[in-house]
Amino acid sequence: MKLATLINSALIFASITFVPGIAGAQIATINNSEIAVNFNNLSTNSTSANYLQPSNLVAFAYQGGLQQHGIPSGEALILKTQNRNIIAKDLVKAAVNADKLPSQVLNDQNYLSAVNSELNALPDYAAAD
Numbered sequence: 001m002k003l004a005t006l007i008n009s010a011l012i013f014a015s016i017t018f019v020p021g022i023a024g025a026q027i028a029t030i031n032n033s034e035i036a037v038n039f040n041n042l043s044t045n046s047t048s049a050n051y052l053q054p055s056n057l058v059a060f061a062y063q064g065g066l067q068q069h070g071i072p073s074g075e076a077l078i079l080k081t082q083n084r085n086i087i088a089k090d091l092v093k094a095a096v097n098a099d100k101l102p103s104q105v106l107n108d109q110n111y112l113s114a115v116n117s118e119l120n121a122l123p124d125y126a127a128a129d
Contacts, residue, residue, distance in 0.1 A: 051101055054114035058122060060100070061091055069094035081119045088115035 052060070060066065064073035071094045072080060080086040089112060095101040105111050 051105065052095065054111060054118045057091060057095055057100070057115060058118040061094070062122065065100075066091070066094040066098055069097045078123050081122060086119075088112045088119060091115055091119065 061071050062073060062077055067073055071077065071086065071091060077086065089106070092101060092106055092112060092115060096103050096106060
């Protein structure tokens with residue numbers, strides 16, 4: 001009986017600890033796959049990669065999450081990306097303006113390159129839908 005009480009206590013503690021982060025997560029769907037994206041963990045003081053991953057950023061934009069910041073969604077995003085009217089830096093600037101990324105990401109060439117790769121792959125992802 002004491003073991004069951006201990007396990008229940010551990011489960012309650014874990015639930016209390018992790019629920020705030022889970023509740024703040026938003027779901028992005030691309031290619032019929034759901035990706036939990038926790039926008040509440042974006043740190044403006046961190047130099048580590050504790051922010052929105054490039055694939056999640058592109059999925060977020062594709063679904064219209066950056067429309068208020070000048071980035072079109074869906075097919076319009078694909079077309080503007082293919083015509084080079086929207087590049088990775090544009091997407092990152094919009095995400096910074098939307099408070100989804102810290103401003104130092106604008107100077108992170110590895111991050112920009114990864115966003116560019118995701119933008120280039122976007123037509124393939126969309127075609128698979």
